[in-house]
Amino acid sequence: MSLKTPVLHMLCGKIAAGKSTLAAELASEPDTVLLSEDDWLSTLFGDQMKTIPDYLRCSAKLRQVMGPHVVHLLNAGLSVVLDFPANRVDNRAWMRGLLEQTQADNQLHVLNLPEDARRARFNARNAQGDHPFSVTDEQYEAMSAYFQEPSEDEGFTLVHHHATA
Structure with a gap:
């Protein structure tokens, strides 16, 4: 086990x-666990997941179980890549609550990619068909509309990733 301070990576x-x-x-680093x-x-x-409300209900159930697990992993000295969307203030508040139960560092990775x-x-x-979920165009638009840009006052260490393609 590494003596480095564990990090909660959020996306x-x-x-x-x-x-x-x-x-x-990020999960390829030593002493790092990926939770997708x-x-x-x-x-x-x-x-059970056909609509966005279905997703929200099931995701809430999963967070109830995963939250304590993430805290245990961080407190055991492992870094965690939490591949759960940190796309809304309420999602990030849940993640902030996990961090407050640990001594872990954090990095909120903000990915900016042009719409096209x-x-x-x-x-x-969608064409490949190997993603766990197929999302319709309408769901794509709805999910994009729910996005809330993070701000410095949320207390995370922001790491910006800008890409052109």
Whole structure:
């Protein structure tokens, strides 16, 4: 086990911005665990999630179980890449509450990708069919509209990732 202070890595960005790709890169570091909301939700609730309200209900259940687990991992000295969307103030407040139960550092990775590049990634992801969830164009628009840019006063260490494609 490393003697470094563990880090909670959180990911913020609109749909198809590359959050899960970055999560996998971050999780390749020693003493780091990846927790992917999409993987857990598709396994536990995949047949129950057809609408955004379904997602919100199932995601809330998952957070109830995962929250204490994340705290335990951080307190055990492991860094955690939390591939759960930190796209709204309320989601980030939940993550802030987890951090307050630990001595861990944090990095809120904010991914900024132009709309045309995100749309192309989204279309390619749906065409490939290997993502745990297929999202309709209407859901893409709705999920994009829910996004709230993080601010410095939320108390996170912001790490901005700007990409052009």
